[in-house]
Amino acid sequence: METLIMGILNVTPDSFSDGGQYNSVARAVQRVEEMMQQGVDIVDVGGYSTRPGHQEITVTEELDRVIPVIEALQSLDVLLSVDTFRSEVADAALKAGADFVNDQWAGKYDRAMFDVVAKHRAKIFLMHNDDREITGDVMAAITEDLMQQAERAQHAGIKHEDIWLDPGIGFAKSRAQEIEVMRRLDELCSLGYKVLLATSRKRMVKELLDDGLPADARDEGTAATTVWGITKGVHAVRVHNVAMNKKVARVADGLRG
Numbered sequence: 001m002e003t004l005i006m007g008i009l010n011v012t013p014d015s016f017s018d019g020g021q022y023n024s025v026a027r028a029v030q031r032v033e034e035m036m037q038q039g040v041d042i043v044d045v046g047g048y049s050t051r052p053g054h055q056e057i058t059v060t061e062e063l064d065r066v067i068p069v070i071e072a073l074q075s076l077d078v079l080l081s082v083d084t085f086r087s088e089v090a091d092a093a094l095k096a097g098a099d100f101v102n103d104q105w106a107g108k109y110d111r112a113m114f115d116v117v118a119k120h121r122a123k124i125f126l127m128h129n130d131d132r133e134i135t136g137d138v139m140a141a142i143t144e145d146l147m148q149q150a151e152r153a154q155h156a157g158i159k160h161e162d163i164w165l166d167p168g169i170g171f172a173k174s175r176a177q178e179i180e181v182m183r184r185l186d187e188l189c190s191l192g193y194k195v196l197l198a199t200s201r202k203r204m205v206k207e208l209l210d211d212g213l214p215a216d217a218r219d220e221g222t223a224a225t226t227v228w229g230i231t232k233g234v235h236a237v238r239v240h241n242v243a244m245n246k247k248v249a250r251v252a253d254g255l256r257g
Contacts, residue, residue, distance in 0.1 A: 001256075003226075003249040004236035006081065007032075007040040008200065011065045012049045028069045029076075036078055038243040042236070044102055045069055045093075046083030050171075059088050070096040081125070087112040094120040102238075104171070105129050106149040118157030125196050126150060128168035138177040139184045142167055143191060150193060164194045164236070170202040178204045182228060189233030197229040198238035216240070223248045230256060 011028055032043050047065030048057060066089065070080055074097045081100035082093035087110045090101045099122060106126035107113045117124045126149050134141045146165045153163050167181050167188055181188075182204075189195050199205060205221040206213070219241040226237045226245050230252040239245040 001235070001253065003230050003234070003253055004041040005039060005242055005246050005249060006042040006044050006196065006198075006236055006238040007035040007038075007242045008238060008240050009035075009043050009045050009069070010049070011045060011047050011069050025068050025072050029072050032073055032076060032078065035242045036076065039246040040078065040242045042079045042081055042100065043073070044081040044083050044100075044238060045073075045098070046102075047089075048084060048086075050104060059086055062086065062089050063092055067092055067096050070098055073097070085109040085113070087116045091116045091120075094122050099123060100125060102166075103127065104168075106146065107152060108149065114153045114156035114158060117153070121159075121162075123162040123164070124153060124158060125164045125166050126153065127166035127196075127198070128171070130172040133172055133174060134177060138173065138180055139187055142181065143188060146188075147191065160193075164196050165191070166196045166198055166238075169197070169199045169204060175204055175207055179208075182225065182232075185229060185232035185234060189235075194235040195233065196236045196238060197225070197234040199225040199229075200237075200239040200241075219244050227252045 009028060009031060035043060045066050047062045066082060070093050073080055080098045081102045082090060082098045083102040084090055085103050085105040090113060101117050101122060102125040103113055104127045126146055128142045128146055150163050154160060165188060169178050200222045201215045201218045205218045209221045222239060223244050227248050229237060230249060237245060
């Protein structure tokens with residue numbers, strides 16, 4: 001099995017790692033062309049920053065950021081995902097040519113999300129998130145929540161094979177809980193759904209490195225989590241540094257056989 005590489009394209013002014021770098025259509029297209037040369041499989045376009053202390057924006061502002069970019073990327077032969085929890089944005093992005101919706105609230109924020117994805121016969125990533133941190137068995141809580149949402153998605157008409165799960169590293173979990181989730185990823189991968197791992201440059205990686213480096217200097221640490229995730233059975237990784245993670249994934253896939 002070949003691990004898919006999802007490249008992050010933040011068309012925002014305030015994302016924690018690369019905010020402001022690609023928030024014009026021309027720069028966004030240029031960045032995707034670079035990622036394609038590096039072997040990206042899916043490009044995840046996000047117009048709403050979720051970093052701590054992020055600024056709230058309206059639906060209209062989010063649409064104005066992501067739709068022109070998705071439309072411009074139609075000339076390139078690459079799968080596109082829209083990173084949003086709003087059904088209005090998902091609907092417009094899928095109409096513009098996106099293939100996936102990456103919902104950081106797994107359909108819990110906007111109850112219309114699953115109907116929209118089903119209508120377009122699209123694919124969806126369900127990321128675990130919550131309004132409060134988990135107490136008790138963290139992996140049991142994550143799997144129970146994601147399985148409930150996956151069942152809701154199927155009831156709305158989304159095919160089982162079009163549903164992906166994401167444990168939500170960096171959201172509603174302590175660092176200790178995130179490390180436990182990483183150690184038990186195989187449990188999530190055994191549920192019969194494809195799994196996306198999104199750890200790129202996140203605080204867990206920073207604290208494991210314990211070096212005080214800025215976000216864009218955490219790529220080697222991210223690559224280690226990519227290899228770890230592959231050994232546990234994940235099917236795709238969401239990363240900033242496509243070239244590095246493509247290489248380590250190729251080797252890890254080869255060793256796994």
